[in-house]
Amino acid sequence: MDLGKGYYSENTPEIVELSKLSEEADLIENDLFIKYDVKRGLRDLNGKGVLTGLTRISEIIAKKNVDGKEIPADGEIYFRGYDVHQLIDAAVKENRFAFEECAYLLLFDKLPTGKELFEFEKLLGVYKSLPTSFVRDVIMKAPSRDMMNTLARSVLTLYSYDDHADDVSLPNVLRQSLQLISMFPLLSIYGYHAYNHYHEGNSLIIHPPKEELSTAETILYLLRPDSKYTELEAKLLDICLVLHMEHGGGNNSSFTTHVVSSSMTDTYSVIAAAIGSLKGPRHGGANIKVVHMFDDIEANVSNWEDEDEVRAYLDKILNKEAFDKAGLIYGIGHAIYSKSDPRAVILKGFVEKLAVEKGKEKELALYKMVEKIAPELIAGERTMYKGVSANVDFYSGFVYRMLELPEELYPTIFAIARIVGWSAHRMEELANNGKIIRPAYMAIEPRKEYVDMTDRD
Structure with missing residues (x-):
């Protein structure tokens, strides 16, 4: 469907002229940002972010204090105080997957015991399913050429299948978060297969998920026609997921999660907003x-x-x-x-x-x-x-x-990982019951006298 039919398109003289007016009306001289010390992008020229909140979930190190001065340093990242490098090294040494263990750590602020990790993985496996006919009625209908839009639409639609969608109590939000963590590979891969079939004319392949597979294995199993993959492929994808799952509260999509959560809206709306942020080429693309x-x-x-x-x-x-x-x-x-x-x-x-x-x-x-x-x-x-x-x-x-992953899925692989971080940040925002996030903007437009219609140029 061409949404431009029957409407003014972006190339019509009317739209072109109005867009010029809009651009002239909105343009702000760069000197004014400097004059009023506005931290554009909420960062100063050295990249230091404006402090807008506190978090226990992860820490990003980019500088060290030496003799009272901050100097650039090799980067470090910590999940709940644990060096991510050590978390990955331990998993590699023990020849196991790390994503689920790190998800447990980010959500509950503790390294799981063997039994706790087994039970957690079992719970994620149980949640690894979609509502009856969801693939047929939602994912297969009007598949988008953009997988992030498909993912966001699917997440918003899940609201209609949840009898407690608007309940923002922590137990309910945790349940919703765990379900979304488990569902994201299915929503993403099935969305790609629908696109690949309806838009590219290729065979439609829908593999049912296996509860016992890790998140990385699930992605490869659902994606490939023969469901085959090597151990090295799955383990390296697992490492990619760990490295993308969380990166502090100040990155654009996690900050979006805090901002939208602070309005006390539902989980599905919050995660859809985060997906919209991650889709941007300055972030996840x-x-x-x-x-x-x-x-x-x-x-x-x-x-x-x-x-x-x-x-x-x-x-x-x-x-x-x-x-x-x-x-x-x-x-x-x-x-x-x-x-x-x-x-x-x-x-x-x-x-x-x-x-x-x-x-x-x-x-x-x-x-x-x-x-x-x-x-x-x-x-x-x-x-x-x-x-x-x-x-x-x-x-x-x-x-x-x-790994022969289609490019259309690159941003959604990021989202499959980052849904864990988003969930942790949403829980943190709700647990602290903070104020609605509303930073200040300075108005610089001069005051004007009203002009009657007959006297306007």
């Missing part, structure tokens, strides 16, 4: 840009091992002469981190094994070269208020491509 950028580099650089040739092409990208001409080297830089993003460091340590299994050593070498060259080029071209380094999106898209 960045790894797609990274893999597309590397496609472009591989197509235009004849010798991937020639550092000078790679450097010259990256310089073209940075100067808006190549790729999408936005002047950005995607996957490099982060709003908070400077010297290193711990998630990228951890992921990079596991990527090599999968690259060998998939025969992608040459591509991995190119990624490592760009990771080395890009910060040097950026520092030479632009004023730097803090250092830049590879972020988690730099390698995650490469991993997803090696």
Whole structure:
């Protein structure tokens, strides 16, 4: 259906003229933000965020205090006080999945015993199902080309299937959160299969879930026609999920969760709002840009091992002469981190094994070269208020491509992981029964006298 039929489209003279008026009416001079000390993006020029709340869920370290001064430091991330690197290393050493254990930790502020983890995984398995006919009546109807929109619509529709949808008591919100954590892989993968069938003309495949599988295994099992995957594939995807599941209360989608939860609305509305935030290319869609950028580099650089040739092409990208001409080297830089993003460091340590299994050593070498060259080029071209380094999106898209995950699902894989963090932040906001979040905006429009219709120009 073309929603433009019967309406003014964006290219009609009327809409073009009105859009110009709107832009002129809304534009605010940058000098005014400086004059009134407005922290745009709720961050200062050094990337330090404005303190808007307190959280016990996770901590992000990007600087260290030395002799009374804050200086850039290698990034660190802690889940409920535990170093994420140690959590992942322990799971790898014991040859088990980490996502469910970290989900328990984030929700309940304790590392589970073996029995507690078994019971928790069993509960998530029981919740790993959708209402009767939901796939047919909701997911298969009018499938979207955008999987995040499909996911948000499915989440909002689940409200109608919940007899206690508006109950914001903590036990009920926890029940809803656990169900959504279990349902997200189903909603995402089934949504993709519907799109792939109705829009791309491919076979429709719907595998029923298995309660005993981990979240990472469930994704691969539901997605692939033959449901087959290697242990290495599942374990590396599990690590990706852990690295994406939580990143402090200040990231855009988690802050959205706090803001919307503070209005005391229902869980489904809150999570749909968080999905809308994560969908944005400045937040959850960045790894797609990274893999597309590397496609472009591989197509235009004849010798991937020639550092000078790679450097010259990256310089073209940075100067808006190549790729999408936005002047950005995607996957490099982060709003908070400077010297290193711990998630990228951890992921990079596991990527090599999968690259060998998939025969992608040459591509991995190119990624490592760009990771080395890009910060040097950026520092030479632009004023730097803090250092830049590879972020988690730099390698995650490469991993997803090696796992043969369709690009349409990249942002929803992020959401499948981050639903845990969102749930923890929603519970935290409700537990503390804070005020509705309402920051201040300064009005700068001058006062005006009313003009009668007959006297207007």
